Amino acid sequence: MLAANRSLRLAIYAILAAILYLPGLGRPALWEPDEGRYGEIAREMVISGDYVTPRDDFELYFEKPPLVYWAEAAAIQIFGVNEFAVRLPAALFSIGQVVVTAALAEAMLGAPAGLFAALVLALSPLFFGFARFATLDPALAFFLAAALGAFYAAARKDSFSRPSARRWLLISVAMLALGTLAKGPIALLLGGAIALAWMAIERRLRQVAQMPLVWCLVIYAALVVPWFVLAEARNPGFMHFFIVHEHLERYVASNEHGWGPWFFIPIVIGGTWPWIFFVPLGWSAMHADDGSPERARDPSGRRAAARFLAIWFVVIFVFFSIPRSKLGSYILPALAPLAIVAGYGLVRMSALDAVSRRRLLAAVAIANLAMAAVLCVFSQLVLAPINPELGVDGLLIGAVLAGGAIAMYSLGRAAPRVPYAIGAIALAMLAAVPLTARVREDASSISTYRKLARTVQPYLAGDCTLASYRHYVQSLPFYTHRRETRVEYWGELSEVSLPSPGRSSFLIGSDARLRQVWSSGACMILIVNDGDRKALADSLKPAPVVIGCEGKKLALYNGALAPPAGAADCLKSETKN
Known part of the structure; x- marks a missing residue:
């Protein structure tokens, strides 16, 4: 039986979601490249004490704002440098979104809908997967859901001039500001577009004049502006890179993770399986005539709620479908409205006639x-x-x-x-x-390198250099606590500032320079793809010794220490591959 108290119900949903997401959170190794990157950025904030300028491998990294890094850094300070600390913020944001989604479903459709909306969202495969994965999208999804939920609470008051409605609006703006600090101005853009589109369809745009716009601007600016000002002051050119390159140019021109406009269709279907099949029932039930003629005119009624949820989903789906650059996690902010509609479909299952129910x-x-x-x-x-x-x-x-x-x-x-x-x-x-x-966990050898990092750790004593050949293994600095020299590779670390090879001791710009450093007598461990090993073995003197491997990567060593037991198996595995 549902608990009678709404706060108690929401607390129960939070506890159940925590039981679902937190156990074993730190067991898998950090996945490349995202988890390794974000974990290392947070670790470097902790050891440097600089929480203004994000750095990856101690190079400037301005692709994203710092809120999630801050959360991970706080977890690292409490729990240590480990996988659990790095993933904890994503899990907590996901738990929060389950609660927010349930609360919004209750406000729209009643307590049973809140229960089933929480169930649907929490047990959707895509949502569950990213609740246990260190990336920024769960934070954006949470803040956007909280902002839209607060806006809907304000809009239900019919007039935005009421004190309670104004308070909800200010909460909504604060959530959008935190979403901006989590992943950029996309939070404000999407949240504002959804709210305005819904008000336009409901013929309520004139009520914008009733909103406390000045206070909204003050709250948004007070939360967002300080970090941007500090980041620009300490790193001239940051704002141009962040706004123009990372957002505008990436949206219209980037082909990274390039996919067609159909990409999110299978992602949404598979990511909400099997609950997606109950969305049509929930949608039709929200539009059913229940004998209340005023329903169609009531902004807080089911039909208005259905339009709000539809706009929420469509705006996000279309926005992220336009650019070629796409990742499955981008659609996370669109799952909450689907969960609410599917949850209401589950509520209405018992009311279906026998034939329709059996067919469904x-x-x-x-x-x-x-x-x-x-x-x-x-x-x-x-x-x-x-x-x-x-x-x-x-x-x-x-x-x-x-x-x-x-x-x-x-x-x-x-x-x-x-x-x-x-x-x-x-x-x-x-x-x-x-x-x-x-x-x-069973697929860890495909894209994790914790085992390799632990293998090379004993060889990194003193000034021994850890280097990677024509790639950058994001998690190695996190696990080894050593900076990673890159050989003939810049990647995204070059986008903010590009030091010349002569000035940077952490870039080896050519094979000739690599051979020179390798033969200088200074200790070096070089991480290579197995396809490059033979060519390097023929060109590097002294001949490199394989001391470890994981997946498709091997660790080559130019020192005098003996390789660990089992290192010879790496060459056998390479031959099989």
Whole structure:
């Protein structure tokens, strides 16, 4: 039975989300490149004491604002330099978004809708995955959801001149300001566009004059401006790079992570599986006539709420679909409105007539069985050759989805047993979604280098140089606590300031210079892709010794210490590859 007290209900949702997201949070190694990059930036803030200028490998890094770095740095100071501390802010922001989404669903559609909206969001595969991944998007998604929820609370008062409405508006602006500090002015752009578009459709644009615009500007500026002013003062040219290059040029011209406009369609479907099938039911139920003629005129009614949620989703989906540069995490801010609509669809399941309910459940069951079959085939043909344990993981997830689908359909054919049917699919997702954490651990050799870092750590005594050849392993400085010299590679670290090779001791600009440094007698460990090892082995003198490997990378050493036990296996693995 639902708790009678709203605050208690929301607290329960927060506790359950924490139980879902926090256990084992620090077990997997940092994934390349994002987790290694953001963890290292936070670590360097802690050891340098400079919380104004973000640095990666002690080079200026102005791609993103600092709020998430600050949160990670605070966690590092409390819990130490480890994976749990780096991922904790993402988990906490995700827990917060579950609570905010539930609260907004309650305000729009009642307490049962809040419960199911929290369930849908918390157990959506994409949301769960990034709740346990150190990146900036969970923070943006949380602040945007909080801002839009506060705006909706203000808009329900009919007039923005009421004191309570004005307070909610100021809270909304504060959330947009924090979102700006989390990922840039995109928070203000998206939040403002959604609010204004909804007001235009509701024919309420004239009410903008009732808003405390001056106070909104003051609060936004007070939270956002100080860091930007300090960053520009300490790093002249920062504002031009941040606004023009990182936002405007990247949006219209960047081909990094290039995908077509269709990219987010499968991401949304797979990322909200299987709850996406209940969105049409929730949408139609929000527009159903319940005998209240005033509903269509009431801005706080279900139809107005439905339009608000639709605009929220569409604006974000379209905005991120336009540029070629796309990542799956970009769509996270659009999941909350889908969760609310799908949650209301689950609430209305019992009210469906028997034929419609069975058809819906049959469609969900068939889709889940098909997905289970695809996962089983994929796991054996693609994952198992990489790692047999990955093949087992895929089979387990497929089996859980299939079992949940069959149980849901069997239980849900009778109206009184619909809650049991929902419980069956929820339990299936509760089992399947955490299995993805196991998949991530079993796939660690694909894009993590904690093992390699631990292997080379004993060889980095004194002034021994840690270097990488034509790439930059983001997590190595985090794990080794040593700066990484880059050989013939700048990447994104060159975009703010490009020191010449002659002035930087952390850039080796040519193979000739590498051979000179390698043969100078100074200790060096060089991280290379296995495809480059043979050519380097032929050109470097003294001949490099392989001291470790992980995935496709090997550690070459020019010193006198003996390689660790098992290092010879790296060459055997290379031959197999």
